[in-house]
Amino acid sequence: MIRSLTRLSLLAATASVLVPFYAILAASLQPQDNLSPGLAWPSDPQWHNYVDAWSTGGFADLMRSSLIIALGVVPLALVLATLAGYGLAMMRLAVRGPIFALLMLGLALPYESIVIPLYYDLKSIGLLNTYWAVILPLIGAFMPFGVFWMRSHFESLPPELTEAAEMDGASSRQILREVLLPTARPALTTLGLLYFMWAWNQFLLALILIQDPAMRTAPSGLGKFIQAYGRNIPLLSAGTIIVIVPVVILYLFFQRHFVKGILSGAIK
Structure with missing residues (x-):
């Protein structure tokens, strides 16, 4: 029982870190006119967003x-x-x-x-x-x-x-x-x-x-x-x-x- 609770706690802690990171990564590849990206991975990743952010933000x-x-x-x-x-x-x-x-x-x-x-x-x-x-x-x-x-x-x-x-x-x-x-x-x-x-x-x-x-x-x-x-x-x-x-x-x-x-x- 204690071992199961420990594993669940570790899984919850891992998810609390990975899910927000995944959400930011998925949002960064959406078209720039998408105002509510959500958690869905884009069908056509817009990798140029990183180039635009790099140059625009200095x-x-x-x-x-x-x-x-x-x-x-x-x-x-x-x-x-x-x-x-x-x-x-x-x-x-x-x-x-x-x-x-x-x-x-x-x-x-x-x-x-x-x-x-x-x-x-x-x-x-x-x-x-x-x-x-x-x-x-x-x-x-x-x-x-x-x-x-x-x-x-x-x-x-x-x-x-x-x-x-x-x-x-x-x-x-x-x-x-x-x-x-x-x-x-x-x-x-x-x-x-x-x-x-x-x-x-x-x-x-x-x-x-x-x-x-x-x-x-x-x-x-x-x-x-x-x-x-x-x-x-x-x-x-x-x-x-x-x-x-x-x-x-x-x-x-x-x-x-x-x-x-x-x-x-x-x-x-």
């Missing part, structure tokens, strides 16, 4: 901007989260508890509460309307979760690993680089994928902090695209598919590492 510039922002955020955020997680997990610091508690407060901080102060701060130092205006705030916003993730991973490792290295005379840097990091590959891969997805899907910060439409992220550009072509459902669906495809491809490529990292954290 997605080449938008996706390049999303990629620049994501590649600027992910490496720096991973390095900082790893160093902070290692320090809070392994080093004997008197203020380790308060620092970690302060970081965890950041998980409850909504983007909406910091956008206006960020706008004026970045304007005062000349970073407004640049990629750094989004990259730097995102790194800071991602730190609480990243530090929590890496701290949990390092704390779950057997203490004998670091104790043996310390007895051999290894420094803190050598312990991190040669002992702990090799074990952290699944955790780092999972965290990197999450960071990339969150940075790629960034909407609000890019919309407010970058005024140049060509420098905005793909999701924020899609928002403007929807305002301009709100009645053209097939064209909007094609634009949506264009925006989400890179994340789907990246997830499928790193799927095993992602699942391994999630399951490893859950088991530990």
